[in-house]
Amino acid sequence: DTAVSQTPKYLVTQMGNDKSIKCEQNLGHDTMYWYKQDSKKFLKIMFSYNNKELIINETVPNRFSPKSPDKAHLNLHINSLELGDSAVYFCASSGGTSGGAVETQYFGPGTRLLVL
Amino acid sequence: AQSVTQLGSHVSVSEGALVLLRCNYSSSVPPYLFWYVQYPNQGLQLLLKYTSAATLVKGINGFEAEFKKSETSFHLTKPSAHMSDAAEYFCAVGEPWGKLQFGAGTQVVVTP
Numbered sequence: 001d002t003a004v005s006q007t008p009k010y011l012v013t014q015m016g017n018d019k020s021i022k023c024e025q026n027l028g029h030d031t032m033y034w035y036k037q038d039s040k041k042f043l044k045i046m047f048s049y050n051n052k053e054l055i056i057n058e059t060v061p062n063r064f065s066p067k068s069p070d071k072a073h074l075n076l077h078i079n080s081l082e083l084g085d086s087a088v089y090f091c092a093s094s095g096g097t098s099g100g101a102v103e104t105q106y107f108g109p110g111t112r113l114l115v116l
Numbered sequence: 117a118q119s120v121t122q123l124g125s126h127v128s129v130s131e132g133a134l135v136l137l138r139c140n141y142s143s144s145v146p147p148y149l150f151w152y153v154q155y156p157n158q159g160l161q162l163l164l165k166y167t168s169a170a171t172l173v174k175g176i177n178g179f180e181a182e183f184k185k186s187e188t189s190f191h192l193t194k195p196s197a198h199m200s201d202a203a204e205y206f207c208a209v210g211e212p213w214g215k216l217q218f219g220a221g222t223q224v225v226v227t228p
Contacts (some may be wrong), residue, residue: 041220041221041223047213056214056215077201088202093160101148101210101215102148102210103214104162105162105214107152109157109158109159110157110159
């Protein structure tokens with residue numbers, strides 16, 4: 001059983017479109033994250049939710065909106081896609097209270113987004 | 117703010133040779149430090165983490181890392197490289213609320 005799963009695995013779309021990426025974890029964790037990995041492999045956190053509450057919101061364009069319907073799911077919706085949004089997006093989850101600096105994060109396989 | 121710096125974006129090692137990946141941190145408080153590995157087209161997987169319990173930390177797949185406060189370092193080593201160790205390795209520091217600050221990564225190539 002996959003611990004952290006993401007759909008779709010690949011996403012190719014045109015500039016200006018709106019798309020969503022879904023993430024689900026079956027680890028019973030309270031905290032979930034979205035990361036962006038650019039073409040140079042650099043990883044940066046975008047958002048974090050703890051028990052459906054937003055706790056980390058980095059400097060990300062308003063076109064990106066996370067939604068957590070329950071603590072096992074964290075989706076990422078992107079409006080008006082731009083060329084620069086092309087990247088790999090990783091979902092992750094961790095246990096413990098409010099994530100915490102020491103908690104291990106478990107990553108999904110990634111969603112490779114290509115904006116044309 | 118805390119940060120990590122990985123020295124060397126690419127490392128090439130021969131099969132059976134020592135693997136040494138360097139990571140230095142910057143933190144005003146005792147840090148929580150992590151090494152993650154990313155195999156091609158996959159997500160990240162934890163190798164090991166330092167949580168102040170012991171300065172020498174052993175992880176999976178034969179990797180270990182030593183926390184040296186005097187050198188602000190957390191270098192990753194493996195005595196004998198295997199072909200399956202070819203991957204991207206990331207050092208990271210943990211901040212409140214689970215925020216991980218990653219280094220730029222080091223790609224390891226293992227040659228026969």
